[in-house]
Amino acid sequence: MTRKKIVAGNWKMHKTLEESQALITEIRGIVRDEIRSNTSVIICPPFIALPAATRLLEGTDIGLGAQNCHFEDQGAFTGEISAGMVKSTGAQYVIVGHSERRQYFGDTNEITAAKAKSAVRMGLHVIFCVGETLAQREDKSYFRVVEAQLQEGLFGLDRKEFSHVIVAYEPVWAIGTGLTASPEQAQEMHAYIRKVIATHYTDEIAADTSILYGGSVKPDNAQTLFGQDDIDGGLIGGAALKARDFVDIVKAMH
Numbered sequence: 001m002t003r004k005k006i007v008a009g010n011w012k013m014h015k016t017l018e019e020s021q022a023l024i025t026e027i028r029g030i031v032r033d034e035i036r037s038n039t040s041v042i043i044c045p046p047f048i049a050l051p052a053a054t055r056l057l058e059g060t061d062i063g064l065g066a067q068n069c070h071f072e073d074q075g076a077f078t079g080e081i082s083a084g085m086v087k088s089t090g091a092q093y094v095i096v097g098h099s100e101r102r103q104y105f106g107d108t109n110e111i112t113a114a115k116a117k118s119a120v121r122m123g124l125h126v127i128f129c130v131g132e133t134l135a136q137r138e139d140k141s142y143f144r145v146v147e148a149q150l151q152e153g154l155f156g157l158d159r160k161e162f163s164h165v166i167v168a169y170e171p172v173w174a175i176g177t178g179l180t181a182s183p184e185q186a187q188e189m190h191a192y193i194r195k196v197i198a199t200h201y202t203d204e205i206a207a208d209t210s211i212l213y214g215g216s217v218k219p220d221n222a223q224t225l226f227g228q229d230d231i232d233g234g235l236i237g238g239a240a241l242k243a244r245d246f247v248d249i250v251k252a253m254h
């Protein structure tokens, strides 16, 4: 098993260019002084900060990602940003299928499939989000929902392409709500996701795929979540906007 431990920060629509530069500089300093583990740290600021972030992160091991991309490589799509454009900023990752994109911007499984394809084709790693709503948790359809998100929205990638994928399980009811899945609930779903990957690809590919948990992860709950067998790190929203909290979450990965 060679899968990586990863903590990624999703800044969402927060921070101007100046504010982004200040936060990156702060994170960079604390990571340099305090992180000795081999956990990969990734930050995903808004698009407008990506070129500056590339410069600020030069010479560090901190990865850089965008929060979205368009599914076409280029074309008449006013206001959109392609995976190739993201790549040209120096970023290496892109988040695809975040629940806010699914909920507010119409990102269906079909669209996430096309975005993941375009992103991998352009040489990016994909942080692919799946997760059920509260209603789906309560009506017990959550395994089926997450499996469909994977089958229809991601598994169009062939084995080689899939090696560029990190999966993030983010129960919608736990995002930004302060509610967290219990370590047992999260582990159960992570193990299920790994089984679905093994069935579609191979046991080895499943064992090598990093599966992150996201949903109100904070410094004080990170350690128990990250202690579960199939949880390989976290995708962090709110707490990624505070350098101290974000790095403390990275430390919980030890």
Ligand code: PEP
Pocket (backbone or CB within 6 Å): 010, 170, 174, 175, 176, 177, 178, 214, 215, 216, 217, 235, 236, 237, 238, 239
């Ligand atoms: C997210 O948006 O990916 C997320 C997990 O947010 P939060 O940590 O704020 O719940």
